[in-house]
Amino acid sequence: MALPRLALVPGEPAGVGPELCVRAAQRAWNAGLVAYGDAASLVNAARRLGLPLQLLPPDPAGARPGQLPLVEIPHPAACAPGAPDPRNAVTVVEALTRAADACQAGDCDGLVTGPVHKATINLGGIAYTGTTELLAQHAGREVVMMLANDIVRVALATTHLPLREVADAITPALLERVLRIVHAAMRTDFGIAEPRIAVLGLNPHAGECGHLGREELEVIEPVLARLRAEGFDLPGPLPADTAFLPSKLRGFDAVLAMYHDQGLPVLKYSGFEHAVNLTLGLPYPRVAVDHGTAFDLAGTGRADPSSLFAAIDTCTRLAGRRREA
Known part of the structure; x- marks a missing residue:
């Protein structure tokens, strides 16, 4: 049986999410990862970390450590680590909804999400109480x-x-x-x-x-x-x-x-x-990190990826059980 396919959303580009996703791309998983987000923020994070990253078309089959399949959703504004830009609010939310669409359509078996910054999304003109609430409304559940x-x-x-x-x-x-x-x-x-x-x-x-x-x-x-x-x-x-x-x-x-x-x-x-x-x-497994954007750590290379790794492992297990059922 093919490995579960997980949608991976980095979240706020000025936070630690892109760096954590780059670290996740260095490992082999019992699932295929497909990122939904901005290519430049991932490439810049890899450069700051000194880690290899090759972005691939959105098919995880055959991807190796150091490679990450990507559905690109470009952010309109470049931002430095720790300095979020409200102009990116629309695309931060779009990455979540497009990844959720892929799960509901059966193209992905589960969703793993990095941290977003509620205040920045609201400053961008989107009434946003949280990703949990967004996904619930999106799925009608x-x-x-x-x-x-x-x-x-x-x-x-x-x-x-x-x-x-x-x-x-x-x-x-x-x-x-x-x-x-x-x-x-x-x-x-x-x-x-x-x-x-x-x-x-x-x-x-x-x-x-x-x-x-x-x-x-x-x-x-x-x-x-x-x-x-x-x-x-x-x-x-x-x-x-x-x-x-x-x-x-x-x-x-x-x-x-x-x-x-x-x-x-x-x-x-x-x-x-x-x-x-x-x-x-939800009609699909969704697992997120249990921490925020950590703007104070963004760009320093000191952000701990343990929660993201645990989220990927947990989502893999949940997706596997649903497929077996």
């Missing part, structure tokens, strides 16, 4: 953000919301939708027939029987009971301050956190360099 490393997988019920808005956002409908997406992804993408998904409470001590908040009693527990009746294995709602103890994590396949900073600090502390960001619910 409800999705869930999950971050994962070798120790824990953390899915998020809500993502980039001010803390004062989180409680109102966690409705029974949202919670049920998120849990169904996570449950289906654990079975389809991770090959876990009966996933055990730990669900965190919203309040300290999971509400302390209603004394520290009633969301657990009135929203979370009724949803869990309904899904358990269908066969879901859902411990919780659990106090977030003890759910991540190693002895407990060993019994969970994933953890659902109620908000961004409830679960992600633990994940990043446990292994930030090898963490990846997955979008569950």
